[in-house]
Amino acid sequence: MTYTEEQLYGVQRIKKCSNYYEILGVERDANDEDLKKAYRKLALKFHPDKNCAPGATEAFKAIGNAFAILSNPEKRLRYDQFGDEQETFSTPRARNYDYYREFEADITPEEIFNMFFGGHFPTGNIHMFSNVTPDAHYYQRRHRNERAWTQDKEEEENRPQNTYSAFIQLLPVLVIIIVSVITQLMATNPPYSLFYKSSIGHTIPRETQNLQVPYYVDKNFENSYKGAELQELEKTIEKDYIDYIQTSCWKEKQQKMLSFTLE
Numbered sequence: 001m002t003y004t005e006e007q008l009y010g011v012q013r014i015k016k017c018s019n020y021y022e023i024l025g026v027e028r029d030a031n032d033e034d035l036k037k038a039y040r041k042l043a044l045k046f047h048p049d050k051n052c053a054p055g056a057t058e059a060f061k062a063i064g065n066a067f068a069i070l071s072n073p074e075k076r077l078r079y080d081q082f083g084d085e086q087e088t089f090s091t092p093r094a095r096n097y098d099y100y101r102e103f104e105a106d107i108t109p110e111e112i113f114n115m116f117f118g119g120h121f122p123t124g125n126i127h128m129f130s131n132v133t134p135d136a137h138y139y140q141r142r143h144r145n146e147r148a149w150t151q152d153k154e155e156e157e158n159r160p161q162n163t164y165s166a167f168i169q170l171l172p173v174l175v176i177i178i179v180s181v182i183t184q185l186m187a188t189n190p191p192y193s194l195f196y197k198s199s200i201g202h203t204i205p206r207e208t209q210n211l212q213v214p215y216y217v218d219k220n221f222e223n224s225y226k227g228a229e230l231q232e233l234e235k236t237i238e239k240d241y242i243d244y245i246q247t248s249c250w251k252e253k254q255q256k257m258l259s260f261t262l263e
Contacts, residue, residue: 003053010045014059019083020066028080032071036116039067043113044211044241049248064109110249117242191225191233192217194241208234213241 017023021030024038045051046060069075192215193202201218208215215237225233 003051003056007045007051007056008053011051011053011055011059014046014062015055017062020070020079023062023066024070026070030070035067035071039063039112040116041211043116044213044245047113047245049245061109064112068112110253114246114249117246189218191221192237194237194244208238210234211238211241213238215241 014023021028024030024035024042026034026038030038042063043060046056046063048057048060051060069079189200192206193200194213194215196203196205196216202216204217204219204221206215206217206221207213209231213234
């Protein structure tokens with residue numbers, strides 16, 4: 001896995017932060033919108049599927065924990081009152097903040113990321129960082145459904161199958177593959193790619209103006225996309241990138257759940 005100097009520097013900056021406000025890069029009087037905006041940009045930059053620098057996973061967790069604490073009014077008040085004191089006692093020889101010793105949230109960084117970019121994020125003040133809130137019950141129900149789905153799938157795959165039934169089950173997949181191949185043959189090259197693709201000329205790196213999502217274009221891109229057209233295209237790019245991150249998270253969670261079930 002490769003990473004840039006900028007990504008490594010960003011991870012090192014997070015590790016050197018002395019408090020949650022510094023991690024998110026906001027002032028102590030930051031409001032909910034300031035916190036959401038700061039988290040949205042940092043989460044995309046430090047998500048392990050994008051940032052492979054050493055310590056990126058820990059930095060991503062620190063960012064999620066910082067947002068979870070500061071976006072909860074009660075936890076933020078307690079942190080403002082006692083956070084700096086606990087830092088002094090817990091790390092007397094270093095100023096690096098101990099992210100996981102105190103003030104841990106009741107929700108994982110992955111769940112916070114999914115709530116932001118998966119369509120489940122609530123508006124207004126955030127009160128879901130408790131085991132008795134509706135969102136917590138939602139995630140508990142969802143995890144139970146995912147485990148049940150995995151178990152049913154495993155039992156179904158273990159049943160004896162003859163050639164005909166196997167063909168019937170594979171038929172939808174074959175249709176999808178055929179349609180996909182035909183569509184690719186008929187379609188022209190897209191104007192951008194999230195990854196470096198020299199085969200279709202997408203070798204020039206760019207970033208979106210809003211979330212700084214990296215993407216690649218060909219040498220004629222700037223002649224075709226300017227002004228409003230460029231803004232609309234970059235909205236599509238950011239959505240595609242978020243979908244990619246969301247899918248990667250889901251696949252990783254399914255693999256972990258399947259391993260747990262088999263054990």
